[in-house]
Amino acid sequence: MRIAICLLCLSLFPLSAFSQTTTARLPHIRVVLVGTFHFGNTPDKGKINFNDLFSVKRQQELQEFTTQLARLKPDKVFVENEPDQQMHWDSLFSRYQTATLDTTSLSNEIFQVGMRTAKKAGLNQVICVDHQQELPYDQLQAFNQRLDKDSAAQKEIATYELLSLPYPYPKKTKKLASSSLIDYYLYVNSAADLAADQADYFVYAPAYGYGKDYTGVGMLSGWYERNAKIFTNILRKANPRDKLYIILFGSSHMLPLRHYFQNHPYFEVVELSSVLKSN
Template identity: 25%
Template sequence: MKNVALVILIEFLLVGCAPSIPERKQEFEIPQNPKYYNHQVMVLGSFHFQKSGDGSDVVGNAETEILSKENQLTIDSFTNRIIQEFDPTIIAIEWMPKYQGLVDSLYRSYKDGMWKLEENEAFQIGFRIAKSQGLTSVYCVDNRPIQPRSVLKMDDWEAYADSIGHRAKMEEYDSSNAAYNQYLDSIRMEMTIYQYLELLNSPDNISRNKELWFAGLVNLGHGDTYVGADLTGHWYQRNSRIFTNVRNLAQTKNERILIIYGMAHKWVLDEMFEASPEFEVIQPSEILF
């Protein structure tokens, strides 16, 4: 009984000495960045209108007849909707800055009625909107950094994965990711361009596309060689440079910037613009579809 009493006494003393929990949370005033800018940005994730010009790793088999009368009417209606709902003051496209002179020349010819728009989303969407808005240029903002050293020196990915016991981790999601890519490719021909762009920019699809970068290949790495993680980091590097190029286009403190890019870029560019105190991200899924 004495031992039991001693234990009860110790517990009573410990509880009595414990600090009390405040009834309400402490309020903190974390210093915030000043609002110097009030830019709006909308990243329109697109498929590449010209399959032969698709620079992605996964090139689809479906080919949409962009220049057909029906599709031209759809694109014209869609671009008018962007103008009505977003009213862009700057348009950025997935072209390297070294081609800015060529793009400017084509845009001038298009405005003068001397050149017909070709099968490229930068032309079909970007040029149409720029002309209607009276913009002087459509800006090339892409960047292609050199791949990480770990990737460049990797001769045999499978052999390396086997050597560190990561083959199963690397290939674990291959079948489901392949099914996802095939689904996007196959369903394109069953939809209008408007419907397909709605699908690509839907929150569910953007979330699923992001998973490609964080399931499977990203796990391939050991010691000082992390080729999978380095590729994901390389994707962030490329898109952070695109972010910088876009930011530096702003001429006033209240721009509305339309970015027309391959859909795979959308989730990471959205992340970066959402993190910036200078931008409000407008989602196509909320105002266009």
């Protein structure tokens, strides 16, 4: 009976996924995860004031940054926008290639980093693979409102000693205003700063709930689910013959995306610090 069940499970997967591995080279695609801040023209909480984006100094820094990324010869550059916006970005890219695009009208990282890198690398598009998904912040707020009126719940939560510990991460020690762009990107992609970016999900979310109430888990699982869908969108655009991808997403996406790529047999995560040289 157990053997029959196993055979049934195997039959659910496309046969082509197995047959190709016996006749072709297994893919080995290097992935450079570029965690970014948003350049200020977004409601995303990860935005940072970048008032001098179009200054001579910052534009020179962007040229150097994107030149270094382009030297990696990426086969594809993936960016944080939904697939249904692909035609819009393809149109912008076409105008960018023919110098008919007002580049000062695009003050976001998809153009300033993604499209510049793609053009320098000889590509003709950036690929949109985001998946928008509302996280249950309203449920966290509702939980707090219930908790205010439930003294028994407050007493139980007070016994969760570890969940009551203070915030473990310091404020950012490096500021964009006083850093070169490359140095700031290296900082944003450092292990210490990426850990702080995950605090909302790993430190705060589990604190919402008590007993059999796991309200905060919805936040944590929703975050992983959104990034699993982004990962799947990337897989749908992957070509087994490709050698290297650049994935430009907000830095809060880096931990789950890294987890997915590191555990997929066809990918190798390349640290940004190993391919990017500071000025």
